[in-house]
Amino acid sequence: MASDALSPDDVDELARRAQAGDSDALEALLSAVRPRTLNVCRGVLPHLADAEDACQEALISVAAKIGTWNGRGRFTSWLHVVAVNAARSTYRRLKRQAIPVDVAPAERPDPRTTSVIAGTRLDLLEAMETLEREHPQLVEPLLLRDVYGLPYDEIAGLVGVPLGTVKAQIHHGRRLARPMLRATE
Template sequence: MTSAGPLDPDEIDDLARRAQAGDTDALELLLGAVQPRALAACRSVLPHLADAEDACQEALLNVSRKIGSWHGRGRFTTWLHAVCVNSARSTYRRLKKQAVPADPTELSAAGPLERPDPRTTSVIAGTRLDLLEAMEVIERDHPQLVQPLLLRDVHGLAYDEIAQLLELPLGTVKAQIHHGRRLTRPLLAADA
């Protein structure tokens, strides 16, 4: 294994296998090696850096706790993307819940809301709210569509990688993504 520069996919997979076998040093090296990739994956969903960093920390914790659920059939980094998508969405939900007051009268007492500057505000203030809200709406009736859609259209994973990761037939994944896109378009157009 090289000590200089980023690790190649085979080296990352090797570290992941060793970590699964209980090698704590390999787990630490793995987490350090994939942290930039995890942060980038979280930032593709949550562009505000502080929100993405929270999601990244959650994702890395989940990796360390659930590394045994990576089956080793595909690349570890593909599995990592799914963990990051789930962590980013979980972080979004938590932040959204914190942003909405328990008592609705608190909002009206505060007066009219000003539109925040998206360059300096959290995702909850609106930077990717449209996409994440659309995913929340779709998930209510079609939960199976959200993860393939985000993995393809946000993270850019190939259809076959998604099929392998989700353990679904390739045709099913393509159909889910197509259907998810059809449901998402009007929700995003309504915000435009």
């Protein structure tokens, strides 16, 4: 059963039942949201195998931490945050595991745009890594707005800060990230 076949209210109801300990509801919920979760992960990790790893990690997190969904916003919005975090975690793991290739300088690809991880938008991921080290509160709102297009009010509910603060964080994050991003032709 795909989440597209379920209404948002149906997904929320499955999540509430799963929170209450209904293992059948949890199984149905995970099956229903898997395609959405994979799509979110593919937005960060375009290589299908990497995205599938991140999706699996996200679904495990959902099963383990479903009790942390507060039920005020849509379950799928909470899921979005879990999936983005799983994809970024997978990216960091793959980056640590990457074996440097000794390439002559003239043949070395531009490291801002070419990834050893199958075409990932490396400049964006590196910018988010830098922002996370220096301004961790800016990363999640910025990704949720500019990469995934969530509305400001939904982001405010997800991160638990006032709407004006979210807008300011996103504006500040954009200003800091812009110089780190390579212009796309």
